[in-house]
Amino acid sequence: MNPDITRERENATFNVEKLTHILDGGIEKTKRRREIESLVISDPDFQSEDLNFLSRSERYDAAVKKSAQMILKLREYGISDPEEIYCYKSVFRGNHQEALGLHFSMFLPTLYTQCNKEQFKKWVPLAESFKAMGTYAQTELGHGTHLRGLETTATYDPATQEFVLNSPTITSIKWWPGGLGKTSNHAIVLAQLHTQGKCHGLHAFIVPLRSMNTHIPLPGVVVGDIGPKFGFDEVDNGYLKLENVRIPREHMLMKYAKVEADGTYVKPPSAKLTYGTMVFIRSMIVGEAGSALAKSCTIAIRYSSVRHQSEIRPGEPEPQIMDYQTQQYKLFPLLATAYAYKFVGQYMNQVYHRITGDISQGDFSELPELHALSAGLKAFTTWTASEGIEVCRMACGGHGYSRCSALPDIYVNFVATCTYEGENTVMMLQTARFLIKSYQQVSAGHQLSGIVSYLNESERRLQPQSVSSRPTVLNVNDLASLVEAYKLRAAKLVEVAAKSIQQELQKRVSQEDAWNNSAIDLVRASNAHCHYVVVKLFAAKLGEIGDMGVHSVLSTLALLYALQGIQQHSGDFLQTGLLSVPQLSQVSQRLKELLAQLRPNAVALVDAFDYCDEMLNSVLGRYDGNVYEHMFEWARRSPLNKTEVHESYHKYLKPLQAKL
């Protein structure tokens, strides 16, 4: 154990284990999580070479192998609770992806929820036994977020009682689905349904892609890998071009909508039913933003405690780089953010489960709010976390750039969340739509409930006043006061966006153009709304914590989180008169004090996340702090070191020398 990091742990002022229990949701959950983790870690079948040393084809091969092993192990150990499976997978995946990911996350759930009884009986056993390995093919080469734009067609032929599937244009080729390229032999394909000469919009079809015996693509199916990406190297994201592919009528998923034998179309009862999955996945992503940032902070903070560099005082030994104020200023606010997002993730999960209970009883009333919240928070947290991962990486200096730090892998795999499951700007505008609608309801005299109830006050509170005459609400030492400031900022920015739309409308442009011409303000309003929600939930979480030591350090983190946001967006707070210029210096000063206050607890705070070395897979983030010897050991395994002299020397360099 590196003595520096031991000293850090000795200096902590709180009980790390207790904080871990809070993050897990209880002492029992921590225990079970660790049991599951040790199953993976101690399993010799999961020992494998660092994926970074392999070619893409080898990485894909390794991922398929792991996925196949995992399926057998989960059955062997009898792990079937979704939370426990999630936990198992988190360890076994590390910072990478699962080859059969979409089979579990999209193919199976869609079969469970959208098959009618006969379909269920046929397809679920096939899928659960992996005879049918599937993916979910929605996006197309030319079409992403805007579902109505999808071009793939499924035309019903009553003569044979079949659907004929086609990709009529180059832009209609299915593009991006994970596992589509090489792994899957089936796909649920979203296509525009045509029957009896009419288009009825998007519906889902089970399309066999490859022979279940030989895995060779079926006639009319042009399928393959879309090539290397920023990350997700081990996943065969694929393309699919359908050329008059015929499937039986029963391959349309018919729990809700139907096409009868003669081609008669039967509408589904409600459009809201598909909402749920989307909301669930976005809520999960919020928690994952917390995890990705927590991992990154673990690596950067542990490394900053063992790395010595330069000098603060001449003649003294090189200090730990965590003693530099600039390093603290980079890392500690991100640490606070990681905690904030972990708690927000917990909250979203609870709300989701509460609301799905309501939904199953036919009560959809809270769904729009949850939908708006999950969209905005997904965007808000993934943007910040992505930037934060890079800040952590660069805070490790040159070594952060090496794949041995794990930070490049964490970044490239996480940053994709900014784009998938709803592109972030589109998400922000969806939340804005809900906010503006709520604002208009207040203006029309309605009283709002739920998270946007703060807009009720806006009419009263936000009358134009001069800065000096407004009573100053902000107390930089009081979290409740800061939550209030974030609330008023959000209310103000929603108002600014709403007024921009009004002004545009007065220029006699259409409603739609007015919206587009106010889009910058709308995104800003959504950001402020989400920021308020996060600060509020972080503050609320503190109320649940009994242990004094843990409460104290989390309070410091929450205050740091809130104050840093105010400093970064000081213009908003000054603009709304929530903050005065002299207070801004107070904020700066207080921030510096909080950094110094957190310094002795930094390593303990990342230890509490409880990521084992096998999950981090980072030489810089090792629990024992013994970084350099392991870095050398890792480097020696580089594939370029397999031979002393690389063949390119004989091929190109020696001949070059001869020619000159």
Next chain:
Amino acid sequence: MNPDITRERENATFNVEKLTHILDGGIEKTKRRREIESLVISDPDFQSEDLNFLSRSERYDAAVKKSAQMILKLREYGISDPEEIYCYKSVFRGNHQEALGLHFSMFLPTLYTQCNKEQFKKWVPLAESFKAMGTYAQTELGHGTHLRGLETTATYDPATQEFVLNSPTITSIKWWPGGLGKTSNHAIVLAQLHTQGKCHGLHAFIVPLRSMNTHIPLPGVVVGDIGPKFGFDEVDNGYLKLENVRIPREHMLMKYAKVEADGTYVKPPSAKLTYGTMVFIRSMIVGEAGSALAKSCTIAIRYSSVRHQSEIRPGEPEPQIMDYQTQQYKLFPLLATAYAYKFVGQYMNQVYHRITGDISQGDFSELPELHALSAGLKAFTTWTASEGIEVCRMACGGHGYSRCSALPDIYVNFVATCTYEGENTVMMLQTARFLIKSYQQVSAGHQLSGIVSYLNESERRLQPQSVSSRPTVLNVNDLASLVEAYKLRAAKLVEVAAKSIQQELQKRVSQEDAWNNSAIDLVRASNAHCHYVVVKLFAAKLGEIGDMGVHSVLSTLALLYALQGIQQHSGDFLQTGLLSVPQLSQVSQRLKELLAQLRPNAVALVDAFDYCDEMLNSVLGRYDGNVYEHMFEWARRSPLNKTEVHESYHKYLKPLQAKL
């Protein structure tokens, strides 16, 4: 040609070719650049597979091949002017790196400048004929920016007239030098010189690493590749452990310092001489920040003009995504930034050449200012450009995540500049040191000249005044007024940092601790200083432009650049009373107008950068806008598509099905 992009070009209001000449520095330079580019493009020897499809070893192999070819071609074509070589390399490298990069950028220049006459005669011909292929080994596993911390030793042994080189600890292993792992047979090694029982600090030594005949590592030389990184896949960044390696006395570079045969050490005449290269490389990086961002904008803006998605007005066809205000707000300020950095790069280049003239005549007076400026601007521009590349990538939606967009390559290769050649935060603090020194000189009654002369006014102008009594200086339509505002902001933030140091000193902490406890403010001051310099130089550039059309569009860009910075840092401007709250709404409004105004010229503005398709190597950024068919064609070449059925199916999936 895609009709959308053709229409964009027809709508431009200025002459693209004229703007290209301005960027190149004249019509003749444009002509010569294009000649050189076409030499590479038309050369069948340089046609190669996309590096993204290759394994790391294959990529390294391909890079060595290309470097060897390039050397022969440059001789064949008689290209020897450094600017022309730079141009040639830019095309042939594309978005990747050169295998022999450090031989040219560090090994040869160090030999040229630090060899004495005899050494020059021996080593320069060896290096120029590539008998000696070299790199520059400075950083160590445990030591980066802080040179005095380096641990490698070179101990003189007068008995044999040799230096004995050692890596005494694990942290002293040389780490990171490009080309060190497999390519180089020599390295210039920086080591602590010990002679006659005394350490004389860092000196440079020529150390043979591998046999010049067989390329096998020499005894005592432990050398290899440090493993995969975020980018730079084709470069063999290496490690080097020296175990009692003996080199003749004449292998110490002795133009300045010397060790005589008996071991007597002779000091160099001046320490300032090594300054120059560093300043030059950092200045170059500023221009490269402009280029990286210009390439990224080219890709994202061209793609945004051919990509149609969602709807603004119901029932109408899907609009070009560039019509969304949010998309314009992402991309156009970055476009303005790319132009700004290109012009700043030109300026730095000119200043560097002027000042090196002075230096060669013994006049070092301007060096500290240039040193401070190049350090800060390197950090300022590389941070912003890196973030901007990612914004461009994500503005391309999912397809930006594919390696076929080229944006992942541009990012991972460029973002390294934030760390190498001086870690950015350290650079910012170096600039801050110059600013604080200047501020203290003014306080002591001195009058400053040069770029910091604005600090002369600070004492007078920045007296505390209430916001209302200060005459408002800002005119949001007048660039000169905005430059003034940036200047006053910089002056204010330098003052804030200086006062923070004073306050710390009053708490009786040491000078060094006061500095560290003010580091956040110091970095903020440097940022504001650099931002001011960029706005000022952009405005100054407009004065050189005669053509009305070009002048007009560049003026719009400059205004956008300045106003967006004010919006992003509105807290600073409000805080200093340079901006009033009502003006902030004006800034927002004006920004939206400028976005709309730039919209018709966006494609023409990226065309003017004049990157040919071969240099961009981006399917999304193609000049002809025919994105989708080429994306499909690219994907089909993915290595995973070499076989219809991947071997992993037979190895893992089929057996899995059998077991369940």
